[in-house]
Amino acid sequence: MAKLLVADGLRKAFGQTPALDGASISVGAGEIVAVMGPSGSGKSTLLHCLAGITQPDAGKVRYEGRKLTEMTDRERSALRRGKFGFVFQFGQLVPELTCLENVALPLRMDRVRRREAERRATEWLERLEVTDVAGKRPGEVSGGQGQRVAVARALVANPRVIFADEPTGALDSLNGERVMRLLTQSARESHAAVVLVTHEARVASYSDREVVVRDGRVRDLTGASRG
Numbered sequence: 001m002a003k004l005l006v007a008d009g010l011r012k013a014f015g016q017t018p019a020l021d022g023a024s025i026s027v028g029a030g031e032i033v034a035v036m037g038p039s040g041s042g043k044s045t046l047l048h049c050l051a052g053i054t055q056p057d058a059g060k061v062r063y064e065g066r067k068l069t070e071m072t073d074r075e076r077s078a079l080r081r082g083k084f085g086f087v088f089q090f091g092q093l094v095p096e097l098t099c100l101e102n103v104a105l106p107l108r109m110d111r112v113r114r115r116e117a118e119r120r121a122t123e124w125l126e127r128l129e130v131t132d133v134a135g136k137r138p139g140e141v142s143g144g145q146g147q148r149v150a151v152a153r154a155l156v157a158n159p160r161v162i163f164a165d166e167p168t169g170a171l172d173s174l175n176g177e178r179v180m181r182l183l184t185q186s187a188r189e190s191h192a193a194v195v196l197v198t199h200e201a202r203v204a205s206y207s208d209r210e211v212v213v214r215d216g217r218v219r220d221l222t223g224a225s226r227g
């Protein structure tokens, strides 16, 4: 499989605390990878480095062969806006905007006209089974609905990689399953890769491949099980 995103030998410390200690991982186009591991092992830091949000102290991240770690901040933000989508534990929707406007926002930032942006946002609300909340503000919807809106927003601009950090962490198991089913189904239909940080085996089971981060390093479970 062609490798879309490759990180090699990432190191990152916060003061005296090492978060990553030589972490390497690669993600193929359209591949869904679950990143598991104990609390504090470096999962979120790894995700932030892969997404170009955090600069590692050492090591390289390449997206389609281009080194994120050597881009200017401006180039990195352009790449994030154009190619990446994000879903966090708490939807992080803009509270003043309706759910429809939240989903349309990435398109509006790309200068898509309002009517077209809202038409495409409406399609995504339909796919995520949340058309009924289109006119509501995030404060007026349930946790599960809010996460489905956040997934719609992450996918609306046709990203190549979705970064999801504990996307079901604040949901009960039924809503968590629904979010995971819709997230992975939509990503597969869009041929988007997913980097999914989770500590729940049930959530990780939606992925194609599981890796474990321990003490700032990555172990590929698939490779380990082969011997």
Ligand SMILES: Nc1ncnc2c1ncn2[C@@H]1O[C@H](COP(=O)(O)OP(=O)(O)OP(=O)(O)O)[C@@H](O)[C@H]1O
Residues within 6 Å of the ligand: 014, 017, 018, 019, 037, 038, 039, 040, 041, 042, 043, 044, 045, 046, 199
């Ligand atoms: N911004 C920061 N400032 C200081 N220390 C940090 C920061 N971010 C992470 N760390 C530290 O780096 C280490 C790895 O943190 P990280 O959040 O990547 O782990 P995690 O595996 O995602 O944990 P969890 O499952 O609890 O979210 C931890 O010791 C953490 O306390």
